[in-house]
Amino acid sequence: GENVEQHPSTLSVQEGDSAVIKCTYSDSASNYFPWYKQELGKGPQLIIDIRSNVGEKKDQRIAVTLNKTAKHFSLHITETQPEDSAVYFCAASSAGNMLTFGGGTRLMVKP
Amino acid sequence: NAGVTQTPKFQVLKTGQSMTLQCAQDMNHEYMSWYRQDPGMGLRLIHYSVGAGITDQGEVPNGYNVSRSTTEDFPLRLLSAAPSQTSVYFCASRKSGTGIGGYTFGSGTRLTVV
Numbered sequence: 001g002e003n004v005e006q007h008p009s010t011l012s013v014q015e016g017d018s019a020v021i022k023c024t025y026s027d028s029a030s031n032y033f034p035w036y037k038q039e040l041g042k043g044p045q046l047i048i049d050i051r052s053n054v055g056e057k058k059d060q061r062i063a064v065t066l067n068k069t070a071k072h073f074s075l076h077i078t079e080t081q082p083e084d085s086a087v088y089f090c091a092a093s094s095a096g097n098m099l100t101f102g103g104g105t106r107l108m109v110k111p
Numbered sequence: 112n113a114g115v116t117q118t119p120k121f122q123v124l125k126t127g128q129s130m131t132l133q134c135a136q137d138m139n140h141e142y143m144s145w146y147r148q149d150p151g152m153g154l155r156l157i158h159y160s161v162g163a164g165i166t167d168q169g170e171v172p173n174g175y176n177v178s179r180s181t182t183e184d185f186p187l188r189l190l191s192a193a194p195s196q197t198s199v200y201f202c203a204s205r206k207s208g209t210g211i212g213g214y215t216f217g218s219g220t221r222l223t224v225v
Contacts, residue, residue: 036216041218042218042219043115043201043203043217044216045216046213046214049213089153089154091213098144098156098159098169099144099154099156100156101146102153103151
C-alpha cells in the first residue's frame, strides 16, 4: 500500500519568514495530494490540494508543488503569521476514497 | 448545514466495555471514513464506506466494526475496548467523483480506555 513520509516533524520560524514542509510517497499510482491544517482540539481542515496533472498550485500565501518523477510534494507558506501555527498533514490518494497521511509537522510561528 | 458531527466529544471506557462512536453528515456525501490519530503517527484509516450498504476495511480495522444503513450516518463500534484503542477518532466525508475536493472532518472523539 501507499506510504507517506513527512518532514520535518517540528518547524519553528520567525513571523514573516517562509516555511516549507516536504512529503514523499511510495505509490506511483497516487494522483491526489491534499494538505490539512489541524488546530488544537479541532479536526483537520483542507487548506490546499493538487492533482497529478498539475506541477504547482497557489492560493494567496500558500502553495504546493508536486514532482511526480521523484514522488515528492511540498507545502510552502510565505509571510508566516502567528495564526499559521498548527499541525500540518500531507496525504496521498490513488483511489479517491482512501487517504494515506504523513506523520504531521508542528509549525510554530514566533512573533 | 452542520457538516460532520461526531458524538461524544470525550469518553472514558473500562477495558472490555463496548461503545459506539456516532458520526453524521448533512452534505449528502457518498464517501465516509473513520480515522484514528495517535501522537507522531498522523491519521490512520480504520474503515470506510463509499455509499449506503457498502463498507470496507482500512489500514487498522481490528477491534472495530462499522455499518452504513443511511447516507447520513456512519457509526463506529468498539466491541471490547482495549487500552491500545486509546486515541482521538475522526470521522470524515466527501463527495464521490473526480474534481471534488478533499474530505471534511468532524471535530473528533477523544477516547480513553483504562
